[in-house]
Amino acid sequence: MSAEKHAMDVPRVAAVELPLNVRDTDRAIAMLGGKERIARAISEANPGAPHPVPGNGAGAAPTTAAGTVIPLELRLREDPFHHPIQSSLTNQERILLKVSVPKRVMSKLDKNVSAHKALMECANSGAQYKVQPVAIINKTYSFKRMADFQAITKHNPVAQEYQQLINANSLQPITDILTKRSNFQGIEDYKDPSGFANTDHHLPPPPLFSPISFPFDYKYNRNPLTTTVTDAEGTVRVVSRKTTLKLHTIIIDFSSQHVPEEPAEALRQNYENLKKSPPQPGSLDAALLSCIEWLHKALEVKPIWLRKHLEDVAPADLRRVLKQALPYVTYIFKSGPWRFCNVKFGVDPKSDKKYWLFQSEYFRIPGLHFGVGEVSERILPPSLTNNNSLVSVSDFAISHHLLFTGTRLPHTVTYQVGDVTDPDVVQFLQTSSAGFFREAPDFQDGWINRQSIETVRRIIRYKLSRMVKEEPIEISKIEKIVHTEYVEREESDQEEASDIESENESMEEEESEDLKERIAQLDKSHPIRQLAGYVNQDDLQA
Secondary structure (H helix, E strand, O other), rough: OOOOOOOOOEEEEEEEEOOOOOHHHHHHHHOOOOOHHHHHHHHOOOOOOOOOOOOOOOOOOOOOOOOOEEEEEEEOOOOOOOEEEEEEEEEEOOOEEEEEOOOOHOOOOOOOOOOHHHHHHHHHHHHOEEEEEEEEEEEEEEEEOOOOOOOOOOHHHHHHHHHHHOOOOHHHHHHHHHOOOOHOOOHHHHHHHHHHHHOOOOOOOOOOOOOOOOOOOOOOOOOOOOOEEEEEOOOOEEEOOOOOOOOOOOOEEOOOOOOOOOOOOOHHHHHHHHHHOOOOOOOHHHHHHHHHHHHHHHHHHHEEHHHHHHHOOOOOOOOHHHHHHHHHOOEOOOOOOOOOOOEOOOOOOOOOOOHHOOOOOOOOOOOOOOOOOOOOOEEEOOHOOOOOOOOOHHOOEEHHHHOOHHHOOOOOOOEEEEHOOOHHHHHHHHOHOOOOOOEEEOOOOOOOHHHHHHHHHHHHHHHHHHHHHHOOOOOOHHHHOOOOOOOHHHHHHHHHHHHHHHHHHHHHHHHHHHHHHHHHOOOOOOHHHHHHHHOOHHHHOO
C-alpha cells in the first residue's frame, strides 16, 4: 500500500516562535509590535535589505539611520525603557500539516492533547484520520537570544519625568517640568553634599547594557586527573589521580660536612628485594635492576657525571628508567661547583683536588635555542682518557653536541671543566701557573683559583655568544680575556665599595650631630623641642 500523494501548490507563510505559553493571542501580537509591524517584517524578502523610511503611523517598523528594517522584537513589559529580545530569522522551509481526527476519538482525550497522542489513539482504536499540507513555512522568527539586563523605572522620578517629556502631546507637560526646575536657572543643588554620594542617581537606563546576545559556552570540564574524596570529618577535598613517583633523591648543600654513603632506606630495601626475587624479564623492575648495575660500572669509570651525559651513553633499553635508578647509586649537590652533577655515594669532591675535573659550569646565552639532537660522532671526554679503571671506557664516548669543542654550537649549556675540548681553554689550563689550585674548595670556584676559572668562563661565554650570532671568533679578544687580571679588579671594586660605605656612614654621623645641635638651640616651648623630649636619643641618632 503506497502513501497518499499531495500537491504542494499551497501558500507560503511565515511563523513566529515565542518562548511563551500563549493564552491571549492579541496580547502576544501586541508584544511583537502589532499586526502591521509583524506584516511589514514578514513582507520583506530579505529583512536586512534597505527599505524606505516609513511614516509615523502606528505599528510602523523601526528603522536604522540607513533605512535597514530592524527584525522583530519581543517586549515582555509595557515600558519604553524595556530592552526587547531580538529575533533570529531562518529561511529553512517546513511544511504545515492539518491533521483531522474523528470527534469520537477526541472526546476520549484531553482538549490540549498533542497531535502525536491523538494519532496514536487513532491507530490503537482503528479510527481513520486525515493529514494534508496547508502551507509551506519559508520564514521562521525565533527568540533564542538572551534578554538584556533590565532596569525598572517605576520608582525613578527622573525617568518618569523624562518619559512624560518625550511622550508629551501638548506644551503643558513641558511647561510643568520647566516650572518645577525653575527654568533650569539658578540651580544650586550642587551645593548639597548628598548629591555626590554614591547612591542611586535616578538616571534613565542606557539603550543597551550588554552586547552579548547568545550565551558563551566556556566548556568548563572537571580536571580528568583529579577526583573528589570525603575525609573522616566529612570535608570534601580535590585530590590528584596521578600518582607521583617518589625518587628519594638525596640532595645536600655544599657546606655539608659529611657526604652520604648509601641511598635512602626505602631504596636500599627495594634494591635488596629486587636482588632476592629477580623480576620477570622485560618488566620495569627488570630494567631498573639492569640500569642500577650499569650505573655501577659507569661510576667506576667516572665518579661524577652530568645526567645528560649518562642519558647519552646509556643503552637505549635503560634510558626510560635512568631517572629512577640514579638515586640508588648517587647523590646531588644543590649548590656549589658540582651542582647539576650526580656524585657516587661515598665520594666527597671537596676532599681532593683531583675532583676539579668534574666541576660544572652553567651558562646563560640570550638567543640560544636547542633543537633535536642529531646523530653525531662520539668523543671520548678528556676526563676518561687517563682512567685507571678495569672497565672499558670505549662504551662511554659522548656525542660531540653535549661537549664544548669551541668549533660547533653545542645543544647544552652545562659543561664539566675537565671535559671542555676547546683548544684555547685546554691550552690555558695546561700552561697555568703553580697557583692553579686553592688550599680549600670555594663555594663558587671549587678547587680552581679565581683568575683561572674566570678566564675559562669568559672564553666559553664569548665563544658561545659568537656562535649563536654566527660571527667569527676574534683571536685578539681571546688574548685579551686570557691576559686580564680578574682578581685585582674584584679586589679594587671591593675596596671602592668599602670606601663609599665608610663615607656614607661619616655623612650620616655628621647629619645626626648637626640635627641634635639645632634642636638644642631651640626654645624649650618650641614644638620640635617638646617632641624631641619624647624621642629616644638612640632613635634620634638612627
